[in-house]
Amino acid sequence: MNESEKLRRSRLFFYEQDIGHIGEILEELLRLSKARCAMLVDLDGHMITKVGGTTTFDDQTVSALVAGSFEATREMAKLLGEEEFSVLFHQGKRDSIQLAIVGDRAILAITFDDQTTAGMVRLYAGEATAQLYDVLKEAMERKRAGQEDIPEHLGETARGRLDELFGGKSKSDDQAQDSPPADKA
Amino acid sequence: MVQINFARRELSCKIVYYGPGMSGKTSNLEKVHDTLPDDAKGRFTSIATDGDRTLFFDLLPLDVGKIGGLDVKLQLYTVPGQVYYNATRKLVLRGADGVVFVADSQPDKMDENLESLKNLEENLAEYGVELSDIPIVMQYNKRDLPGVAPVSEMESKLNKLKWHSTKASAVTGEGVLDTLKTCSQLVLQAVSVRAKTPAEAVTTTIHEQFEVLQPTAQGAQAKGPPPPRVPKPPAPKPAVAGQLEAAATRQRIELDSSSERSSPIIGLIIAAVLAVIAIAIVVVLLIKQG
Numbered sequence: 001m002n003e004s005e006k007l008r009r010s011r012l013f014f015y016e017q018d019i020g021h022i023g024e025i026l027e028e029l030l031r032l033s034k035a036r037c038a039m040l041v042d043l044d045g046h047m048i049t050k051v052g053g054t055t056t057f058d059d060q061t062v063s064a065l066v067a068g069s070f071e072a073t074r075e076m077a078k079l080l081g082e083e084e085f086s087v088l089f090h091q092g093k094r095d096s097i098q099l100a101i102v103g104d105r106a107i108l109a110i111t112f113d114d115q116t117t118a119g120m121v122r123l124y125a126g127e128a129t130a131q132l133y134d135v136l137k138e139a140m141e142r143k144r145a146g147q148e149d150i151p152e153h154l155g156e157t158a159r160g161r162l163d164e165l166f167g168g169k170s171k172s173d174d175q176a177q178d179s180p181p182a183d184k185a
Numbered sequence: 186m187v188q189i190n191f192a193r194r195e196l197s198c199k200i201v202y203y204g205p206g207m208s209g210k211t212s213n214l215e216k217v218h219d220t221l222p223d224d225a226k227g228r229f230t231s232i233a234t235d236g237d238r239t240l241f242f243d244l245l246p247l248d249v250g251k252i253g254g255l256d257v258k259l260q261l262y263t264v265p266g267q268v269y270y271n272a273t274r275k276l277v278l279r280g281a282d283g284v285v286f287v288a289d290s291q292p293d294k295m296d297e298n299l300e301s302l303k304n305l306e307e308n309l310a311e312y313g314v315e316l317s318d319i320p321i322v323m324q325y326n327k328r329d330l331p332g333v334a335p336v337s338e339m340e341s342k343l344n345k346l347k348w349h350s351t352k353a354s355a356v357t358g359e360g361v362l363d364t365l366k367t368c369s370q371l372v373l374q375a376v377s378v379r380a381k382t383p384a385e386a387v388t389t390t391i392h393e394q395f396e397v398l399q400p401t402a403q404g405a406q407a408k409g410p411p412p413p414r415v416p417k418p419p420a421p422k423p424a425v426a427g428q429l430e431a432a433a434t435r436q437r438i439e440l441d442s443s444s445e446r447s448s449p450i451i452g453l454i455i456a457a458v459l460a461v462i463a464i465a466i467v468v469v470l471l472i473k474q475g
Contacts, residue, residue, distance in 0.1 A: 019192035044280030045260060046188040046197040058228045060246035064260060065230070068241060071276045150189070151253030155374025158252045162369055165225060165249060166362040176325055176350040178336045 018139050019049050025131045026051035033124040035112035036095070040132065041066050042106050053111060066109050070099055087125075089118060100125050103133040186280040187376050189255075196255045198372050199262065199280055200365075203305050204287035205297035206238070206266030209326040212355035213287060214245045214261055217365060220358065221247065239265040242277045249369070259369060266301070275308045283320040283372035285364055287355075288343055290325050290333035298343055320371035321348045324364045329354035 014022075026038040030052045037053025045067035047059050074084045088099040098121050100108045108129055112121050151157055188197045202210040211231065218229045227246035234240050242262050249257040262281075264274040286305065288298045306316050325339045336352060344350055349367050353360030 014188075014190045014192055016192040019190065042186075042188055044186050044188065044199060046199075048188070048190065058246070060258065060260065061228050061230050061244060064244050064246070064262075068276065071279065072241070072273065075272060075276065150377055151255070152377055153374070154253055154377035155370045155372075158249070158257070158370055158373045161250055161252050162366045165221070166366040166369075175347075176323075176336050176340070176352045 014048060014139060018135060021135050022049050022132060023051055025128050025135070029110070029124050029128040033110070033112070033121045034116035035110045035121050036115075037111045038128075039063070039066070039109045040102070040106050041109060043067055043071070043104075048106060062109075066099060066107055070101070070107050087122065089122075091118075098122065098125060100129050102129050103136050105136055106132070108132060187282055194255050195258060196376065197258045197260065198282040198369075198376065199260045200283045200285060200368055200372060201278055201281040202261065202263040202285045202287055203274075203278070203301065204266055204326075205289060205294065205301040206268070208266060208287045208289040208294070208298075208301075209353075209355040210263040210266060210287045211237075211239055211243050213285070213324075213326075213353075213361050213364070214243050214263055216355050216358050216361045217247075217261065218245055220362060224248070225250070238267065239263055240270070241265065241273050252373070257373065259372075261365070268300075271304065271308070274304070275311060278305075278308050279312065281319065282375070283322075283368045285322050285324055285368050286343075286348075287324050287326050288339060290327045290339060291330060292332065292334045295334065295342060302343060316346060320368060320375050321346075322364055322368040322371065323348045323350040324353050324360065325350065326353045326355055328352045328359065329357055 022040055026040070026049070029035070029038055035052070037050065039050040039059075039062070040048040041063040042048055045064035047063040050059060070088065073088055077083065077085045084101065086101045090097050090099075095111050095113050096118065098110045098112070098118065100110075102108050108125060110121055110125055112118075186199075189195070190197075202213055204210050211233075214229065218226055225248050227248070230244040231239065232241035232243070242264060245261040247259040247261060249259060251257075262277050264270075264277045284305065286302065288294075309316065309319065323344050325336055327333060336350075340350060349371065351360045351364045351367065353364055355361055
């Protein structure tokens with residue numbers, strides 16, 4: 001199993017040191033490339049972290065759309081005989097975005113405007129991608145500090161909050177049943 | 186796949202609403218979006234055709250709030266239900282932590298329900314996941330319509346694996362939040378169960394199996410069962426083996442015999458040569474003395 005395969009298969013946990021390290025890489029990328037904002041998104045559509053730019057968009061939605069569009073293009077690449085398109089570029093009237101795969105486990109999304117060029121962004125993104133890959137690999141290989149990080153019986157603990165949010169008492173143990181005869185056809 | 190960010194104390198999960206076309210998947214999300222308060226939901230995004238048929242997915246991010254010290258976020262997706270969108274359906278299913286199967290309760294839709302369920306199984310299998318490996322809630326939707334199939338019939342035909350099931354009407358809102366609540370709880374419980382898996386075994390837990398897929402254009406094989414053992418050639422029957430051995434022994438004996446017969450002859454020849462040499466020497470010495 002090669003490194004990419006291992007990374008793709010592993011559940012990733014991010015601690016403060018990881019996010020800090022990733023943040024430094026993205027800050028440096030923005031400084032050199034003069035891009036506006038850089039996000040690291042996992043392939044399932046969850047945002048890992050974001051640096052730069054103003055929060056004018058919904059991070060969660062953008063993360064999901066980035067991952068979705070990347071996966072869709074990857075399928076298209078396969079149909080065309082390519083393994084994948086490792087870099088995608090979408091040009092807008094004012095802002096543009098470049099997406100680059102990181103170790104087959106995450107996507108680096110960089111938004112930029114006319115203060116820089118696509119070439120500059122691509123140049124520095126290449127270096128950043130390699131550094132980010134090392135961070136992800138380290139996160140994968142590190143044994144977790146301890147299971148106490150995740151509360152035990154999270155489902156049970158969540159019951160109260162879920163009842164509060166979605167209303168009513170949890171009926172997770174009940175199966176749907178027919179109503180009295182009047183409901184039947 | 187669940188993402189856990191300890192730096193931000195965040196846990197993100199993905200729930201996918203699956204089912205045949207027009208069964209009410211998008212309506213479910215719309216109802217959830219309409220019902221929940223603003224601080225608990227994000228923007229409802231729908232990538233759909235002009236005719237409002239889901240083309241890629243619908244997305245509704247939810248912020249459940251703090252649970253066990255973690256900010257829990259849910260991403261709710263729907264898939265396009267129409268048969269020919271299977272490729273995109275498969276993409277959306279990637280990394281799902283839980284599934285809500287939205288079944289259409291109308292009697293003439295049962296075949297489509299079954300087809301969609303089979304499709305779910307196949308698409309999960311592409312990621313190395315079986316139906317029994319992932320939290321699933323079965324929702325019998327459109328209960329508000331007249332002449333719908335009895336729940337008992339839906340259960341017997343669709344719910345052989347005895348998942349949690351709910352009755353619902355996405356149009357009126359009945360059962361929609363109940364369904365989501367049940368699925369959310371199952372997903373979160375599964376997260377904490379998997380979290381107890383030792384780090385060394387992480388790659389064998391449920392969601393790692395999502396990552397087992399065929400990534401290359403040349404269609405690298407999905408992880409499957411180990412190759413069958415190549416059977417050893419059958420051992421020769423004892424009688425035949427004995428015959429072979431006997432023949433080998435005979436051959437060995439013959440060789441030994443032949444070597445035994447030839448040894449004396451050579452000895453005689455050597456002796457004769459030495460004798461001739463000796464005789465010659467004696468003759469020479471005698472001549473010299475004469």
